[in-house]
Amino acid sequence: MRIMSFSHLSHLDCSRCAERYDADEIHNLCVCGSPLLARYDLGSVTVGPADISGRPPTLWRYHEVLPVRERVISMGEGMTPLLPLPALGREFGVPGLLMKDDGLFPTGSFKARGAAVGVSRAAELGVRAFAMPSNGNASAAWTAYGARAGMRSVVAMPESAPLINRTESAITGSQLYLVRGHIGDCGQMIGALIARSNGELFDASTLKEPYRIEGKKTMGYEIVEQLGWRSPDVIVYPTGGGVGLIGIYKALREMRELGWLTGPLPRLVAVQAGGCAPIVAAFEAGATESTAWPNPKTVAFGITVPKPLGDFLILEALYATNGTAIAVDDTDTLATQALCARLEGTFICPEGAATLAAVRRLRDSGWIKETEEVVVLNTGSGLKYPAEVDVPTLDPGDRLG
């Protein structure tokens, strides 16, 4: 009889050339330069939906299909709300509109999914220090979980990143640098630092380590579980590096193989900003890779990625699910953020608002049907984006109204 294991991780596969790697050694990219993906012995997983439903409400409820074997570094993350948006749904003509609210996380964004799993796995493989470039939310999450694991960290962040992201990384004791440039510039500087470190610093850059995607894929598991172990018709995702979208697609296929999900896959939609839309350009050209976007710029700062390393995996997921890619302008994004707060009471991040703006346009064009169930991903809390608002200021005793 096979002994039940906490994780059924078996090995790592190259996402492009099919080279295979030992999962219990530290790896970054494949020798061919492509991201590695974790594979599981899914046939040996004997639990099912009924077992999982009784577990604590964190993403670790899916531990059999997560890569961490024993040392879980957790701050109670996961099982975020799948929130109906009835008023906005009426406004858009999509009554079945739902939002997966990943603002409800330690560090205020969905990056905690990747960091909780990525840091836990790195820690148990013996990593003691890491470095990474970040638009802000990723470093907030990785430095937080890194601190909890007792790891040292070095981060380079564009100086235009939200102020709170600096505070978050600095307060955990991370060694933080601001760069007068974009995340690509930060990545080059971090790469050079890691090369000089003689193996002391682990490269925790997006998709250059194999495990954050495993954390991100739990978005897919949670959505399917929260819908009663079925898919919605459409999942709409704000796409920068695209790890979440790749992860959701991976989760859907794993759940099918596990027998936890039947029926057609949802159509996946990549939403980008008009000021940085390499995936949209590639999708519209029918290409399998993207071209670097010049002078990327958008208020949806987290999706300012001029050429994602996993572009071919994002595009594969869109093509395979009959999905699409769409760009949204910043003015539309900000107006939708405010509309969502007024109608639904929830203050979401610009990246999340972009997905809602996209839903309205896809409904208007007929790509989304009125009867369809649509899940958008809100990837972070609006709390990370304080804005000066014009408010009357009075003295004590003044008359209100």
Place this chain on the structure above:
Amino acid sequence: MRIMSFSHLSHLDCSRCAERYDADEIHNLCVCGSPLLARYDLGSVTVGPADISGRPPTLWRYHEVLPVRERVISMGEGMTPLLPLPALGREFGVPGLLMKDDGLFPTGSFKARGAAVGVSRAAELGVRAFAMPSNGNASAAWTAYGARAGMRSVVAMPESAPLINRTESAITGSQLYLVRGHIGDCGQMIGALIARSNGELFDASTLKEPYRIEGKKTMGYEIVEQLGWRSPDVIVYPTGGGVGLIGIYKALREMRELGWLTGPLPRLVAVQAGGCAPIVAAFEAGATESTAWPNPKTVAFGITVPKPLGDFLILEALYATNGTAIAVDDTDTLATQALCARLEGTFICPEGAATLAAVRRLRDSGWIKETEEVVVLNTGSGLKYPAEVDVPTLDPGDRLG
């Protein structure tokens, strides 16, 4: 046979003079000027811990002992993590240190507990508009849930409140005023506005409406459930208006009456700031009410309440549980906030950090024993407090480290 009801609410009691009110009418304070408390027909509750454990992870899992009869306005709030703090526990000599992390809420603070329940109940009783003074987090929560319920709101907030709280209230469409004064000044102005409104505006001020405490009390239910239906030795709470502490005490007594909890009650601790400590002063004098604190001032902005309306209820809870009250200085609070982030990875609010600073002092004095299990309440996310940090800024291509 009695028909099971969603809520077992029976009536409202005055917390001081024992006058009784119909719970299905709109009420604020008792005619004697004291807060009203919701009472339930606890004897008719037939569910128990085993039934509750299978329910969705929100505070509505305790719906039998919540006042909302049918119209739940929810954003998926509650069942926040009860997080072990092993590294900080070692540092303080309290290995059984746990933190209830109420930063993981819509609107980033525990005020969402009170607002979800208070707004839901107000909505089903027919309230269409409300007004309130707030130090920031309460209005962020009430205006958010109010927007979701389709209610109009008016808020007065000290201009020294954190910037994000303005953004949060304004983006939901609330009518927001800043006041060059403290929350007491705001309260007077709101009171005058409500008096002029001919009943159009409901007074949603702390403890002037009876139901936010019912939301807050779920902190107590969750802690006890998460510990396997038993109490810790000590619960440490950052005390401004003190509604959460009053609510936890109420929850503990209800659970005992329900038979869901046996054994001694935990000792309750009220933590205040050195710059605003009316409850500590009253406790040390053995008094049953507090005296207004002159010139209140602290970085723990949420607990800047010079004379809480429920002071006598807070003091009663402390005396009845052999608890205590303690003041912490701002420098200690901020140092502990940073220490917690470095050792545990979690970025908590100053109010939450004050409770940890208090634990260290109570352990040093021997009031907390090494073997005791201690739960502190973190009432909000550090994300609401961005701070300028001193970080080196480089150009693309510069050498790191």
